[in-house]
Amino acid sequence: MIPAFAARPVFVVAGALAAVLTALSGRYGYHRDELYFLVAGEKLAWGYVDQPPLTPLIARISTELFGNTPMGLRVISTLASAATVIVVALLAREFGSNRPGQVVAAVCAAVSGFLPGVGHMVSTATYDLLAWMLIALFAVKLLRTDDRRWWLALGLTAGIALENKYLVVLPIAALLVALLIVGPRRVLRSWWLLGGIALAGLVALPNVIWQFQHDWPQLTVAGGISSDDGTENRIMFIPLQILQLSPLLLPVWVAGFRRLWKMQWPRAVALAYPVLCAGVLIVGGKSYYALPLLYVLVAAGAEPTYAWITRHRALAAAALTFTAATSAIFTLPVLPVSAVDFVIPVNKEQGEQIGWQNLTTTVANAIPASERATTTILTSNYGQAGALRRYGPAHNLPLAYSPHMSFADWERPADTATGPVLLLQIERSPALESHFPNCHQLTTLQNPVTNDEHGTTLVRCNAPTTPWSTLWPQLRRYY
Known part of the structure; x- marks a missing residue:
């Protein structure tokens, strides 16, 4: 009992x-x-x-x-x-x-x-x-x-x-x-x-x-x-x-x-x-x-x-x-x-809850209003992509893409997307940028805390030299 x-x-x-x-x-x-x-x-x-x-x-x-x-x-x-x-x-x-x-x-x-x-x-x-x-x-x-x-x-x-x-x-x-x-x-x-x-x-x-x-x-x-x-x-x-x-x-x-x-x-x-x-x-x-x-x-x-x-x-x-x-x-x-x-x-995990609206604002400021309809935003991880999906519409931002985890399966840029590309990288990657001509850094994200996204670089490039459908499997990341 x-x-x-x-x-x-x-x-x-x-x-x-x-x-x-x-x-x-x-x-x-x-x-x-x-x-x-x-x-x-x-x-x-x-x-x-x-x-x-x-x-x-x-x-x-x-x-x-x-x-x-x-x-x-x-x-x-x-x-x-x-x-x-x-x-x-x-x-x-x-x-x-x-x-x-x-x-x-x-x-x-x-x-x-x-x-x-x-x-x-x-x-x-x-x-x-x-x-x-x-x-x-x-x-x-x-x-x-x-x-x-x-x-x-x-x-x-x-x-x-x-x-x-x-x-x-x-x-x-x-x-x-x-x-x-x-x-x-x-x-x-x-x-x-x-x-x-x-x-x-x-x-x-x-x-x-x-x-x-x-x-x-x-x-x-x-x-x-x-x-x-x-x-x-x-x-x-x-x-x-x-x-x-x-x-x-x-x-x-x-x-x-x-x-x-x-x-x-x-x-x-x-x-x-x-x-x-x-x-x-x-x-x-x-x-x-x-x-x-x-x-x-x-x-x-x-x-x-x-x-x-x-x-x-x-x-x-x-x-x-x-x-x-x-x-x-x-x-x-x-x-x-x-x-x-x-x-x-x-x-x-405390720091992972801070700075996502700041990231979105920084991205919005980096893309001229005249280019927002034609710019492809490519993020390096699902957190960045998720933040831009959640807060981006308020800034009239285009859909953000990511080859990270399941984001890679949900959407990829269309082959007809031939406008500029904005890369969000926690650390600049020459291997990634090699797929895109004329890359140059626009700014660095300054978050109020030193979390993983603090210091993320925003890099503007031209459209990839190969079609997105061909490039996408090469960009995919599982972790």
Whole structure:
């Protein structure tokens, strides 16, 4: 028998997080990825070269219902983050935490760095985190009750999550490996497991078919990211795991790991985390790929943490305040724009929300009004293209193109486009400019923060020497 659910206080904590995210959702502006999702949402498909279709679909729904503004776009993300807090509390309940322990789990999740950070924006990680928590909840219920029917709920959730991001296979694989090592292996000997696998495959099938029909472009993207960042990801894996959740939550999830190990029946849940970390390190994945399972350990550590809090109330209050404040400063748009450079070295995503309207204005000023109808704007990445698609019409700018990710598939310049070309390059590329005669730099983008776009060069060239249809495949970039 598990304790009663502390519904009212847990919902208050989730509601408080939702209120904070809502209050801050209109600050700074769209994130680079959000600008991409806005365009992808206008071009709904069963897949894209770098992701499945769920996040662009959610972006489309949110903007249709609440308006195409940063605040309107982020409503569903805010609700998903509040739901994640509730699921973390439910996990604590499954591990035997009483009502105060469940509230501690909810508070720890709400003030951590990662959850509010991904909840503030529309990102695949936002919905991935909620899916991982639900999968963990169903897996824990399966182990606690020995009711194999939970495999169906787990499979359905995994299938939906696969339509958002393929990373969901990692925690499931880690759990299966952990079950084989420490048991109970009997839960694997069940037709319900096969039913769950079939259900997951059926839900994920449309995107798998799309990837097959397009020669598995997402594998190309993933391989490029791993080869480009793999060594750095391995070096920074452990430090970022601690920093991204919050250093002061380290004792909570360590206590959770120890508690699960002592309880025996959920040992596989505890072991799944180091198994997952080993897998991510081997492939050179990013640190946040394994981070969601730390929330499961936080849920398990909530009960002993509450016991500690009752003996050290003043210290606990100070730690909570410090954790909430540092998480907000480094993951939420609370600082004035002039101070954001302070946090960019730790969390570059803060800077990725600033400067897109400035970029659009700079582009508009670089193109004479007499040439706007005939100029082709070629951007180097999907953030630039997305920003110009979103803000360009207000400046009467022509459609911006990009050979980056799925933008390369959506549109390319027509072969009849023989007017001037404006290249946006983070760094000038002689190889790119060799396709266009008479290139000369017009200006350099000056952003209010030193993000990736700061210093982008605007270069004016003549039309390419070969037809756009011939040139376009050569320009394509997957990462």
